[in-house]
Amino acid sequence: MQVIITGGSKGIGKATAELFAAQGHDIFLCARGEMALYKTMEALQTRFPAVQIKAKPVDMSQKKEAIAFAEWCLATAVPDIVVNNAGLFEPGSVADEADGNLESQIQTNLYSAYHFTRTLLPKMKEKKSGHIFTLCSVASLKAYHNGGAYSISKFALRGFTMNLREELKPYGIKVTALYPGSAMTDSWKGFDNTEKRIMEADDVAKMIVACTTLSPQACVEELVIRPQLGDL
Secondary structure, eight states, X not given: OXXXXXXXXXXHHHHHHHHHHHTTOEEEEEESOHHHHHHHHHHHHHHOTTSOEEEEEOOTTXXXXXXXXXXXXXXXXXXXXXXXXXXXXXXXXXXXXXXXXXXXXXXXXXXXXXXXXXXXXXXXXXXTOEEEEEEOOGGGTSOOTTOHHHHHXXXXXXXXXXXXXXXXXXXXXXXXXXXXXXXXXGGGXXXXXXXXXXXXXXXXXXXXXXXXXSOTTOOOOEEEEOOTTOOO
């Protein structure tokens, strides 16, 4: 199978790529940071020499680049699994966050998945199979202090995913929205997790893989994953 993961050089994206590669699936990755992306690609290829690992530096917040990456992937094969993981966390409040924060968050967290997925859909609909994941957030479900534009963008991403789910039912394409709570990703860079207060990126990755193991007639529509002691 072909698995495409955006934002795949670190965190949840990288952990997900490792698990799918271990199962023998070909992996297509993108990320903004070229050096980290190619290091991840090299590490995966070394660990899993039997699978194809391809990577392309992409700024998914840019419409043309998101579309071009989708077309680059389609030139090889129609994907079986798509993980819309590219995103950016910028804290703030509606009243006083920096000008342009909303635009930045919407472009990175919503438009990236929207334009990328739209480009893949015609071929996926022809194939009548596939599974699309979007990494939303618990911030998609409930407003919280200092959420600001980030939470707004994640609420919108949830809406995109729910609409996609309804549209793709007749085509045999599954759609799953994941709502992770606090996890050790770049959003929590520098956080001391020695007491295991928040989740590991691998926890979310395992659930993504688990959702792909169900029968064709079963679809996990939404999945909330939180630290055992709750959100911070």
